[in-house]
Amino acid sequence: MNNDTICALATANGVGALGIIRVSGNDALSVVQKSFPGKKLEKQKSHTIHYGYFMDDEEAIDEVMVSIFLAPKSFTTENSVEIAFHGSPHIGKRILETLTKNGARMAKAGEFTLRAFINGRIDLSQAEAIADVIASENEASRKVAISQLKGGITNEISILRTDLLNFVSLIELELDFAEEDVEFADRSALKGLLDKIELKLDSLIESFQYGNAIKNGTAVAIIGKPNAGKSTLLNALLKEERAIVSNIAGTTRDTIEEILHIKGHAFRLIDTAGLRETQDEIEAIGVKKAREKVENANILVYLADAATEDYSEDIEMIRSLQRDDLKLIICATKIDEVLPPKYETVEDIFRSKIDHDFDFIRISAVENQNIQDLKNELSSYVEQLKSQENNVVITNQRHFEALQKSLNAAHKVKEAIAFQISTELLAYELRNALEHLGEISGEVTNDEVLGNIFSKFCIGK
Numbered sequence: 001m002n003n004d005t006i007c008a009l010a011t012a013n014g015v016g017a018l019g020i021i022r023v024s025g026n027d028a029l030s031v032v033q034k035s036f037p038g039k040k041l042e043k044q045k046s047h048t049i050h051y052g053y054f055m056d057d058e059e060a061i062d063e064v065m066v067s068i069f070l071a072p073k074s075f076t077t078e079n080s081v082e083i084a085f086h087g088s089p090h091i092g093k094r095i096l097e098t099l100t101k102n103g104a105r106m107a108k109a110g111e112f113t114l115r116a117f118i119n120g121r122i123d124l125s126q127a128e129a130i131a132d133v134i135a136s137e138n139e140a141s142r143k144v145a146i147s148q149l150k151g152g153i154t155n156e157i158s159i160l161r162t163d164l165l166n167f168v169s170l171i172e173l174e175l176d177f178a179e180e181d182v183e184f185a186d187r188s189a190l191k192g193l194l195d196k197i198e199l200k201l202d203s204l205i206e207s208f209q210y211g212n213a214i215k216n217g218t219a220v221a222i223i224g225k226p227n228a229g230k231s232t233l234l235n236a237l238l239k240e241e242r243a244i245v246s247n248i249a250g251t252t253r254d255t256i257e258e259i260l261h262i263k264g265h266a267f268r269l270i271d272t273a274g275l276r277e278t279q280d281e282i283e284a285i286g287v288k289k290a291r292e293k294v295e296n297a298n299i300l301v302y303l304a305d306a307a308t309e310d311y312s313e314d315i316e317m318i319r320s321l322q323r324d325d326l327k328l329i330i331c332a333t334k335i336d337e338v339l340p341p342k343y344e345t346v347e348d349i350f351r352s353k354i355d356h357d358f359d360f361i362r363i364s365a366v367e368n369q370n371i372q373d374l375k376n377e378l379s380s381y382v383e384q385l386k387s388q389e390n391n392v393v394i395t396n397q398r399h400f401e402a403l404q405k406s407l408n409a410a411h412k413v414k415e416a417i418a419f420q421i422s423t424e425l426l427a428y429e430l431r432n433a434l435e436h437l438g439e440i441s442g443e444v445t446n447d448e449v450l451g452n453i454f455s456k457f458c459i460g461k
């Protein structure tokens with residue numbers, strides 16, 4: 001690790017009452033001292049705050065407060081200084097320029113947190129939790145991020161790792177004494193441990209569904225034939241919400257999403273850009289576009305006009321879209337236009353033709369009938385994921401993948417035991433399981449993974 005002294009704006013880039021610049025590294029105090037002549041910073045105690053003017057040569061840039069954190073008692077564990085200035089972006093820029101002249105360099109994205117990780121203050125899952133805390137937008141996401149920051153996942157996993165490590169040592173001992181044909185590691189005890197580990201990993205892996213709902217929201221696709229009432233329903237759902245329209249990069253195509261909050265959880269109502277095109281085009285795109293829309297959705301809300309007679313196309317569409325992990329809600333729309341017996345028959349038609357669980361709701365978007373029922377139904381999807389929740393919820397794709405790989409290796413160890421495959425293979429898969437668990441806390445890692453994680457941080461974090 002290099003010992004450069006780094007600096008960056010820690011607050012958001014824009015006008016504020018105050019702005020804060022952080023400086024971290026061996027020379028943090030002397031770098032700031034050059035511009036803060038009033039007080040001998042080296043002589044001050046850690047965690048003290050000092051008043052004065054920040055100078056560029058003879059020129060006073062701003063009246064500031066300087067806070068000192070002496071190694072190892074700082075976020076990065078290095079000497080750190082924070083400069084709180086009047087929140088003008090111009091002043092922030094002048095101070096950073098001066099610090100650079102004084103011998104600091106501008107920090108890269110995530111570099112403060114990277115240092116906190118490399119210097120052992122936090123593990124990798126905690127570093128990721130910091131990014132999640134910053135990104136949290138509601139109580140649900142804040143709570144899981146803080147629990148992860150406090151070491152939630154690492155604690156769960158380190159117990160499993162310790163037990164596994166124990167067996168790895170015994171198995172390696174067997175390999176060392178291969179000639180003698182002894183068994184140090186009790187196979188049935190190992191199998192017992194693996195059962196326990198599989199259970200734990202299974203439940204952590206399962207929690208990712210809820211974690212994902214918290215972190216990214218639940219994706220809802222609204223599909224139906226032209227004129228079924230999709231736009232009208234969307235407007236009815238979003239009535240009291242300020243619709244946030246976002247372009248999500250990285251998906252195969254541009255999708256527009258409108259965010260709907262129900263009981264503290266976010267639902268992303270997915271719209272594919274360009275779906276509302278001319279009539280010809282809608283017919284041409286049909287199933288293909290609908291499939292793209294539903295591909296990554298958790299819930300499909302299918303709208304069928306209660307006033308029509310023939311539902312064969314709707315049924316065909318639903319059949320071609322249905323998947324086991326997709327919650328299906330069929331809505332008979334425009335019920336204000338028909339008499340009750342009619343929508344009873346609509347439900348019967350769908351019930352007899354679709355061999356997939358679904359909820360059926362009759363709505364009128366125009367008269368705002370039963371829109372709340374639909375919201376409740378959406379909400380119950382998340383509530384039901386939550387009820388499977390364990391204490392620790394996985395919200396991170398990287399952790400999810402590491403847990404899956406570890407579970408896979410655990411399965412293979414069990415196979416190796418059951419079929420009495422070589423001790424070498426057993427040791428190999430055990431180490432594999434261990435290594436994948438270690439990836440989560442970063443005990444096992446590589447530069448590419450680190451680069452990937454920290455480059456996504458903002459500058460100054």
Ligand SMILES: Nc1nc2c(c(=O)[nH]1)N(C=O)[C@@H](CNc1ccc(C(=O)N[C@@H](CCC(=O)O)C(=O)O)cc1)CN2
Nearest residue numbers: 010020022047067069072073074075076077082121130
């Ligand atoms: N001003 C300021 N506020 C901040 C941060 C910061 O860097 N600066 N943080 C940055 O993310 C977060 C808090 N995280 C921190 C973690 C550890 C230490 C620290 O100095 N720990 C020492 C001393 C602890 C003590 O005095 O009890 C230590 O643990 O040794 C500081 C901030 C949020 N608020």
Ligand SMILES: Nc1nc2c(ncn2[C@@H]2O[C@H](COP(=O)(O)OP(=O)(O)OP(=O)(O)O)[C@@H](O)[C@H]2O)c(=O)[nH]1
Nearest residue numbers: 225226227228229230231232333334337364365366
């Ligand atoms: N009576 C009644 N009319 C409705 C209702 N919902 C939608 N409509 C009408 O049905 C027509 C089509 O509604 P849209 O919301 O544009 O339907 P859509 O599915 O978005 O249509 P496309 O954009 O062509 O796919 C409009 O004239 C709406 O006013 C409803 O609940 N009751």
